[in-house]
Amino acid sequence: xxxxxxLFLVISVFSCKTNVETTVNKKxxxxxxxxxxxxxxxxxxxxxxxxxxxxxSTPNITRLGKxxxxxxQAYVTAPVxxxxxxxxxxxxxxxxxxxxxxxxxGLPNNVKTxxxxxxxxxxxxxxxxxxxxxxxxxxYNVREYPLNHGYDEFLGFSAHAHDxxxxxxxxxxxxxxxxxxxxxxGPLMHxxxxxxxxxxxxxxxxxxxxIAYIKRKREKPFFLTxxxxxxxxxxxxxxxxxLDKYGAKEIPNYDPDSLMAFEKYKPGTxxxxxxxxxxxxxxxxxxxxxxxxxxxxxxxxxxxxxxxALKEQKLDxxxxxxxxxxxxxxxxxxxxxxxxxxxxxxLWEGGIRVxxxxxWAGNVAANKVETRYVxxxxxxxxxxxAAGMPVKDETLDGxxxxxxxxxxxxxxxxxxxxxxxxxxxxLTNTNENHWKSEPSVQYIAPIVDNMxxxxxxxxxxxGERLDLAKKFxxxxxxxxxxxVNWCEANIQQ
Ligand SMILES: [Ca+2]
Numbered sequence: 076x077x078x079x080x081x082l083f084l085v086i087s088v089f090s091c092k093t094n095v096e097t098t099v100n101k102k103x104x105x106x107x108x109x110x111x112x113x114x115x116x117x118x119x120x121x122x123x124x125x126x127x128x129x130x131x132s133t134p135n136i137t138r139l140g141k142x143x144x145x146x147x148q149a150y151v152t153a154p155v156x157x158x159x160x161x162x163x164x165x166x167x168x169x170x171x172x173x174x175x176x177x178x179x180x181g182l183p184n185n186v187k188t189x190x191x192x193x194x195x196x197x198x199x200x201x202x203x204x205x206x207x208x209x210x211x212x213x214x215y216n217v218r219e220y221p222l223n224h225g226y227d228e229f230l231g232f233s234a235h236a237h238d239x240x241x242x243x244x245x246x247x248x249x250x251x252x253x254x255x256x257x258x259x260x261g262p263l264m265h266x267x268x269x270x271x272x273x274x275x276x277x278x279x280x281x282x283x284x285x286i287a288y289i290k291r292k293r294e295k296p297f298f299l300t301x302x303x304x305x306x307x308x309x310x311x312x313x314x315x316x317x318l319d320k321y322g323a324k325e326i327p328n329y330d331p332d333s334l335m336a337f338e339k340y341k342p343g344t345x346x347x348x349x350x351x352x353x354x355x356x357x358x359x360x361x362x363x364x365x366x367x368x369x370x371x372x373x374x375x376x377x378x379x380x381x382x383x384a385l386k387e388q389k390l391d392x393x394x395x396x397x398x399x400x401x402x403x404x405x406x407x408x409x410x411x412x413x414x415x416x417x418x419x420x421x422l423w424e425g426g427i428r429v430x431x432x433x434x435w436a437g438n439v440a441a442n443k444v445e446t447r448y449v450x451x452x453x454x455x456x457x458x459x460x461a462a463g464m465p466v467k468d469e470t471l472d473g474x475x476x477x478x479x480x481x482x483x484x485x486x487x488x489x490x491x492x493x494x495x496x497x498x499x500x501x502l503t504n505t506n507e508n509h510w511k512s513e514p515s516v517q518y519i520a521p522i523v524d525n526m527x528x529x530x531x532x533x534x535x536x537x538g539e540r541l542d543l544a545k546k547f548x549x550x551x552x553x554x555x556x557x558x559v560n561w562c563e564a565n566i567q568q
Pocket of ligand 1: 115
């Protein structure tokens, strides 16, 4: 009898482990799904990784990571916001339809989103925060607007960035160019109208609204995409208590009456203010990271509030959470991508390898570090699988996050550059591209700045320090051909 009991225990433990690792939800109850998208977080600034930069303070992101599985080799489909977000949302490489592989892939009618699938699976859907698909900013009656691609509700902004402090009608009316750049200020878009906030800090506002959404009484499971704009520039815009903690001096907010004369812009424009503080120089390179740390710390406290709200509502056990940064840390904000080279704006590992975590109590292994490479396109099939929704689309690029394939082919196309990864190898023609100013001191410069083919073993050399193209010409040829073949078969002509 005792032996039988032991055998039963062993079998139970074993099958439990198997369930945890393969994760197909057999429960009839569908989980709530929370997809948290962060903006421009550095690879080394993700505390669930053992080798993270110790200057960050993000205990809540650590808590989230430990409650599930974190991925040390998670790739997004582009090194900047819009195309990467299109990849996350659709489970596809956005250059399938955006042949120039541009900043603005947009969202065609025939490409289905996670929100559309989950709505069909019986979910209530909402997007709170940044909606940035690179086209048709600030417009309601376009496919890119969340209400037209599967979300029942939207509160946020449709652009690359929004001022962290200025979300009122009043400031919009006083500003000569409220939509002057790819960033904006003023009221947030809210369903088919707007919502003005006289005061408040954007990261706090997005959290408050998300908590209110989570707390709502409902019959159906929810799918909430919470897309923070932190830690995108304007990185210096942070509540004072965080600035004080990191010894960062407060910088005055934008004010239309203040005279800021720059050659390119009229005095008093938001464009001038945004441009000034979205490059290194106005804030000294060596001081920039203090602002970044303050901004990230504030974001972390807000993520803690969301996690606490789920617990308080007793939803923590049946909510699947995915946490991802849309691209690597920016060279212009003081983010740290170490040991990866480069950053946002280019296909070096620092631009496309990002923090990623998935958590779902009892279904996804907790406290686990997955070192095999995965893609942000895997989020869609993973979520649909959890929701019990079959995926039939053969042009999907994603597979399950929980079953990584160590030999799969991943491809990237970003403007005139491209990259391909298969197994341990990465081939790329990427150059260095740190955009509009000198990079911050955290930036690790790539070994070369040209568009010749470079071959790296990114398993043993994630920092891409040793170009092996000359040593392994056959591997170069093989991977280049794999990239060409993929494009010929999949990019719409
Ligand atoms: Ca971004």
